[in-house]
Amino acid sequence: MNNQDLNGESIWSRTTEIPPRRPLPGDVTADAAVIGAGMAGMLTAFLLSRQGISVIVLEADRIAGGQTKNTTAKITSQHGLFYQKLIRTAGKERARLYASAGESAVEAFETLIREEQISCHFKRLPSYLYSRDPARQADLERETRAASALGIRACFTGQTGLPFETVGAVRFDNQAQFHPLE
16 A cells, blocks of 8 residues: 555655755745645745745755655545544544645646646546555545545545556545656
8 A cells, every 4th residue: 555666665766866955054034934845845835935925945854755755756635544544533624624635735736737837747647545455445445435525536446457456445536646757
């Protein structure tokens, strides 16, 4: 249930060289600070700056070195077996807000790519959360129900198009991916 190849390395980290950045030379003043220089943090900083807000992005390690590093250049509101736990721990309304924000982020990336004419082979595709372990099928079915209850277009399926057998998958429709080298 991850986005890494058999060597434990994602396509992003295997094919993209992002040079290290120097630490800030001293004190900096900004209207907003964004914590994390992954895809979500950089989109947030970009959108804030578009509104005339001065922004600084703070990253503990490397740009795109955290969650983004382990993706397959997908843009999705699907984050593993997450929504059923979120409903249980934060409540349905907060979970619905989180799910809505995730779906909105997919839209925001598409809008940005179109408006800025970024050549990155962006396309809408479904996202799958799958397992090969029969003991996990019920978890996948529960996650499908949880995501659907929050307004995400999700369904349980046995058809993934993967080159190996699975016990099933949660399919999140209308998600996206782009090519990490462009």
